[in-house]
Amino acid sequence: TQLLEQSPQFLSIQEGENLTVYCNSSSVFSSLQWYRQEPGEGPVLLVTVVTGGEVKKLKRLTFQFGDARKDSSLHITAAQPGDTGLYLCAGAPGSARQLTFGSGTQLTVLP
Amino acid sequence: DAMVIQNPRYQVTQFGKPVTLSCSQTLNHNVMYWYQQKSSQAPKLLFHYYDKDFNNEADTPDNFQSRRPNTSFCFLDIRSPGLGDAAMYLCATSPKVSRGRSEQYFGPGTRLTVT
Numbered sequence: 001t002q003l004l005e006q007s008p009q010f011l012s013i014q015e016g017e018n019l020t021v022y023c024n025s026s027s028v029f030s031s032l033q034w035y036r037q038e039p040g041e042g043p044v045l046l047v048t049v050v051t052g053g054e055v056k057k058l059k060r061l062t063f064q065f066g067d068a069r070k071d072s073s074l075h076i077t078a079a080q081p082g083d084t085g086l087y088l089c090a091g092a093p094g095s096a097r098q099l100t101f102g103s104g105t106q107l108t109v110l111p
Numbered sequence: 112d113a114m115v116i117q118n119p120r121y122q123v124t125q126f127g128k129p130v131t132l133s134c135s136q137t138l139n140h141n142v143m144y145w146y147q148q149k150s151s152q153a154p155k156l157l158f159h160y161y162d163k164d165f166n167n168e169a170d171t172p173d174n175f176q177s178r179r180p181n182t183s184f185c186f187l188d189i190r191s192p193g194l195g196d197a198a199m200y201l202c203a204t205s206p207k208v209s210r211g212r213s214e215q216y217f218g219p220g221t222r223l224t225v226t
Contacts, residue, residue, distance in 0.1 A: 033214060035217075040219075040220070040222070041219050041220065042115075042117075042201050042203075042217030042218050042219050042220045043154070043201070043217045044217070045214055045215070045216065048214055086151065088153055088154075090215075092213045098144075098156055098159065098213065099156075099213050099215060101153035101154055102153060103152075103153055104151065104152065104153050106151055
C-alpha cells in the first residue's frame with residue numbers, strides 16, 4: 001500500500017487548460033513538499049506546505065495543504081507546454097526523517 | 112551557485128562488471144541520499160548518510176554499497192550489476208533536518224545502462 005496516493009497518474013491536456021493534482025494519505029504529515037521532474041533531470045523542489053489549511057502560490061501554481069494535514073493539492077492555471085513533467089508529492093510521516101514519495105503524476109501539456 | 116553534482120550523467124556497464132557513481136555537493140548539507148528511479152516511477156530510497164552515520168533501507172539489495180569519505184562526496188557502488196539495475200540514480204542532500212521536515216535537493220541523476 002502506497003502511503004501517499006497521487007491522482008491522476010497520467011494527465012494530458014491542451015495548452016491553456018486548468019488542472020488539479022491530488023495527493024492523499026491516511027497519515028498525518030508535519031509538512032508536504034511538491035517536486036517537478038523534467039525528463040532526464042532530477043526532481044526540483046517547488047514548495048513546502050507546513051500549516052493545515054495553508055495555501056501557497058507560485059506564479060500559475062497554487063498549492064494547498066489539507067486542514068487535517070493528510071492531503072494536498074496542486075492546481076495549475078492556464079497550463080503551458082513548459083509545465084510538462086512528473087509531479088511528485090513527498091513528506092516525512094510522523095517524526096520520520098526520510099521522505100516518502102507519492103506515486104507521481106505525469107503531466108503532458110500539448111501546444 | 113551551490114549545487115548537487117553527479118558524474119557521469121550517463122554510464123554504460125556490462126552485466127556483472129562493478130560500477131561506481133559519484134555525487135558531490137557544495138551546499139555543505141549534513142545528509143546525503145541515494146535513490147533509484149525507474150521510468151515514470153517515484154524515486155526509491157536506497158540508503159542515506161546522516162553525517163557519517165550510514166542508514167540502509169531494509170529492502171536495498173546487498174549488491175548496492177555506499178561510501179561517504181567526507182561531507183562533500185558520496186559514492187554508490189554496484190558490485191555486480193544486473194539487467195534489472197538499469198535505472199536513473201539520483202543523489203540528494205538535505206540540511207540537518209528536524210523530524211517531520213526534510214526538504215531535499217537533487218542532483219541531475221546518472222542514467223545507468225547495463226548491457
